[in-house]
Amino acid sequence: MTKPDDPEQPRTDDPDAPDVDLTLGGVELPDPTARAQALARDLARAIAALGPAGWRRLEAVFAMTTAAELALITFFDDAGRGMRAQPTPDVLELVRAQRAVAAELGDGPWWRLLLALRSTGEIEIDYDYGDEPFPEDQLLPAEAYRADLESFPRSGLPVWLAAYLYHDGAQTRSPRAAAQQARADRAAGVLPVVSERDLPAFPVLWARWAVMAAAFVAAGSQWGPRMLPALGFFEGSRRSGSTLYVLPGGRAVLSGGVWGSPELDAVYNGGAPAPRWYAGAPEWVANPVLNPRAAAGTLSFCYWWEGGTWYRGESPTADRLADAVPGIWTGATVVDVVSGLLAEEPTERQRESVANLVSAAEIGVVTRQTLAEVFGDGEYFDLDSAYYQLGMAGVVLTLPEPMPREDALAAVRGHLREQGIDTTGYPPDELRADRLSVGWMVYVPTRPGEIAVGRAIFYVADDGVLEQSSSSVPPSIYIAEFEQRFQRRHGSVDA
Numbered sequence: 001m002t003k004p005d006d007p008e009q010p011r012t013d014d015p016d017a018p019d020v021d022l023t024l025g026g027v028e029l030p031d032p033t034a035r036a037q038a039l040a041r042d043l044a045r046a047i048a049a050l051g052p053a054g055w056r057r058l059e060a061v062f063a064m065t066t067a068a069e070l071a072l073i074t075f076f077d078d079a080g081r082g083m084r085a086q087p088t089p090d091v092l093e094l095v096r097a098q099r100a101v102a103a104e105l106g107d108g109p110w111w112r113l114l115l116a117l118r119s120t121g122e123i124e125i126d127y128d129y130g131d132e133p134f135p136e137d138q139l140l141p142a143e144a145y146r147a148d149l150e151s152f153p154r155s156g157l158p159v160w161l162a163a164y165l166y167h168d169g170a171q172t173r174s175p176r177a178a179a180q181q182a183r184a185d186r187a188a189g190v191l192p193v194v195s196e197r198d199l200p201a202f203p204v205l206w207a208r209w210a211v212m213a214a215a216f217v218a219a220g221s222q223w224g225p226r227m228l229p230a231l232g233f234f235e236g237s238r239r240s241g242s243t244l245y246v247l248p249g250g251r252a253v254l255s256g257g258v259w260g261s262p263e264l265d266a267v268y269n270g271g272a273p274a275p276r277w278y279a280g281a282p283e284w285v286a287n288p289v290l291n292p293r294a295a296a297g298t299l300s301f302c303y304w305w306e307g308g309t310w311y312r313g314e315s316p317t318a319d320r321l322a323d324a325v326p327g328i329w330t331g332a333t334v335v336d337v338v339s340g341l342l343a344e345e346p347t348e349r350q351r352e353s354v355a356n357l358v359s360a361a362e363i364g365v366v367t368r369q370t371l372a373e374v375f376g377d378g379e380y381f382d383l384d385s386a387y388y389q390l391g392m393a394g395v396v397l398t399l400p401e402p403m404p405r406e407d408a409l410a411a412v413r414g415h416l417r418e419q420g421i422d423t424t425g426y427p428p429d430e431l432r433a434d435r436l437s438v439g440w441m442v443y444v445p446t447r448p449g450e451i452a453v454g455r456a457i458f459y460v461a462d463d464g465v466l467e468q469s470s471s472s473v474p475p476s477i478y479i480a481e482f483e484q485r486f487q488r489r490h491g492s493v494d495a
Contacts, residue, residue, distance in 0.1 A: 032104040039098040040125045044117045046094055050085045051075045060115045062095045063138045065148035070138060071095070102127060108152050111145070112138060130158045132239075139164075159260055160298060162268035167297020173278055178286035185280050192280030192311040195303060198318035200328060202252050202305040206232065207361040208328040209244060210393030215338040218375050218386035225326040227392045240323035242301075245289035252305040253285055256324045257293040261300035263316065277302045279313035300324075331358050338374070350374070365397040365487050366390050398490050400462045405433045408440035408460040415458070415466055426456065436479055438462055438486040461486050 047060050055075040063070040071087045087095075095113065103109035112128035128134070142165045149165075157165070173181070184190075199205055209225050209232040216224025225234040234256075235241040242256025255277075257264075266272035277299060278285055285304050293299040301315035301324070318325075327333045338354045339346035346354075353373045360366045368387055375381035390396050413428045415421075426444050433440045439461035446455070455471040459482050469478050 032101050036098060036101045036105065037125075039094060039101055040113075040115065041123065043091065043094040043098055044115055044123055044125075046091045047073060047085075047087070047115070048117060048119075050088065050091070052083060054078070055083075056119050058115075058117050060113075060117075061138060062113045062115075063111065063134065063140055064095060064099055064113070065111065065140060065144045066151045067147040068140045068144035069095075070140065072138070103152055108154055109148075111140075111148075130161045133160050156265075156269040159264045159268060160296075163264065163297030166268060169295075169297075170274060171277065171294040171297055171299045173286050173290065173294070175283070175286045175288070178278070178281070179283040181278065182281065182283040190280050192304075192313055195310040195312050195318070198312070199254070199303065199310050200330075201308070202250075202310070204362050205254075205328050206244065206246070206252070206393065207364070207395050208331070208334045208358065209234075209326055210390050210395050211334055211358055211361045212326045212328065212337060213393070214371070214386035214389040215341050215374075217389050218381040218383065219341045220382060221341075227389045229392050232393070234324070234326050236323055238323055241291070241293075242321075242324045243289075243291045247284060247289065250305075250308070251284065253289040253302070254304070254325075255289075255291040255294070255299060255302040256321075257291065257298045257300045258321060258324045261298075264298065264300055275314035277313050277315055280311070281313060282306065331355070331362075334358050342374070361390065361393075361395040364395050365490075366395050367397050367399075397487060399438070400490075403439060403460065403462045403464070405435075405440065408433050408442055411460050411464070411466055412442045412458045415468075421456075433460075436483070438483050441475060441479070463489065465489070 047058060050073065051058060052075060054077055056078055057076045058074065059076075060071070060073045062072075069092065071092065073085045073087060074082045075085060076082050098113065099109050107127070107129055110127035111130055112134060114124075114126040114128060116124040133139075145161070145165055156162075200208070210227055213225045213227045213232065217226070223235075223237050225232055230246040232244040233241070234243075239259040240257060242254060245253045247253070263272075263275055267274045281302070281304060285302065287294065290302070291299055301312070301321055303310050303312045303315060303318075305311075318329075327337045335351055335354045335358060338357075339351050342350050342354075357366065357370055357374050360370050368383075371383060371387055371390070372378075375383055375386065378384065387396070391398075409431050412431055416423055416426075416428055428444075430444050431442055432445055433442045436459070439459060442458040442460055443456065453472065457469045457471060457473075457475065457478075459467045459469065459478065461467075461482070463486070465486070467482060
């Protein structure tokens, strides 16, 4: 800390001036690291001079190349209120000088400089070389970075930045281009790879994805998969992710990207030919159902489901996609993940309830009670939002309201009339209705002493479906099958 009477330190009567030595002091510093640090402190001093009275903290970001530059400076008061300031030419000149000195260091010139300073003198400086993607509002045009690389060549770039500079739309696949390529592949005999062991069958994978989405939403996590109608999506905490689109006719497309993909690194930094992600793909594998990474040049895999089989082009095998896809590989994997959200050491009963949920989702018969047995009554978990996720995935048992008794009787009387069935000995006004779990059993009871073989029995489901049987088939057997047919109608498993 510089003393007030330091002859080399400019004096100031401003009580809000930062109490820190921020000048080069007129001393020539041969070491580039020391010069870079000293210039950064000089920069902080110059920015501080732009602040309003009473400021307590400033944050500054400079994005810069040899061809473009951007500056964001914000001052904050005691209440945390921010005020923007514009850099002066002198400030920008200091930034350029600091970057030029930083270029002499082993990492080369930074692309973003982040500076934070408190009025009490604490200073933080960070040089950003693009290990993580730059914020959208601080990303310069691609040509600006390309020009910078001509002046300051580098041995390699972060994959995301290399893709931003050089992908040139190579991974995009418009419907027209997809149709043309599909025809060309057929003519050349190009076939996709059959991926029988890479992924679970699509209906099972979809159901597990939905369970995982429901669990993470119930737990209030910002991470984990999510569901939309005909779309499952996942963004992991480590920047890998994928989308699962459902198309009519039992088709689907799973695509996405693994962060720092070695295949993409070899393409962008090693000059390797790009894998043919869509080799042998049908024409419906096109931009509308591809992960957005394709538009950014960071797609690293694409699988598609058709005719009950998964296919891929030159994508890596599924064991290398773990960071980009939820843990849907086995039912046990899903049980482990969801149970871990319930407790650090889940009980056997909790694990059994999760296993029941997974099984119910896989056959499309999840009920709210099935979910409540896992997450309780909603006191600690968001049961409503979780159930909504499963509903959008179509794996819930969507039961209609119970049909009133009179409606069931009227349905059978109408059926007897429309079919012209002889009701001699089977008077419609004597029909009786007994409630079942999913509808009604309707029949005319036998009178005392009457023996009736093959007497008609009607089953009317709550959704209005009417089935006719007879007393020759034991009701206990018929009712079980009747309920199964009802559940299949109201489940949703698209093979």
